[in-house]
Amino acid sequence: MPDGMKHLPDGAFRNCTALVSVTCPETLRVIGSYAFYGCTSLARADFNDGLKSIGERAFMNTPSLIRVT
Structure with a gap:
């Protein structure tokens, strides 16, 4: 995800079966509904302290x- 991103839209990565890990930028505040729904290979998600x-x-x-941090 690009630096400066504040909101990850609903369903942004829905059914993305190749996604293995995600690291959110420091500016991200909101992850939308179903954002990672069906990402069957997703094993790790790293969030920032500002996520609301x-x-x-x-x-x-x-x-x-x-693993979720």
Whole structure:
């Protein structure tokens, strides 16, 4: 995700089965609903201290997710 991004839209990476990890920029404040829904290979998600909101079912159906910081 690019620096300066404040909001990740609803369904932004929905069903992206090749996505393995994600690191949010320091400016990100909101992750939309269903943003990572169905990302079956997603194993790691790193957030920043300024994150304020994670939408409904943002990580639903992500069975490989084993680490969130």
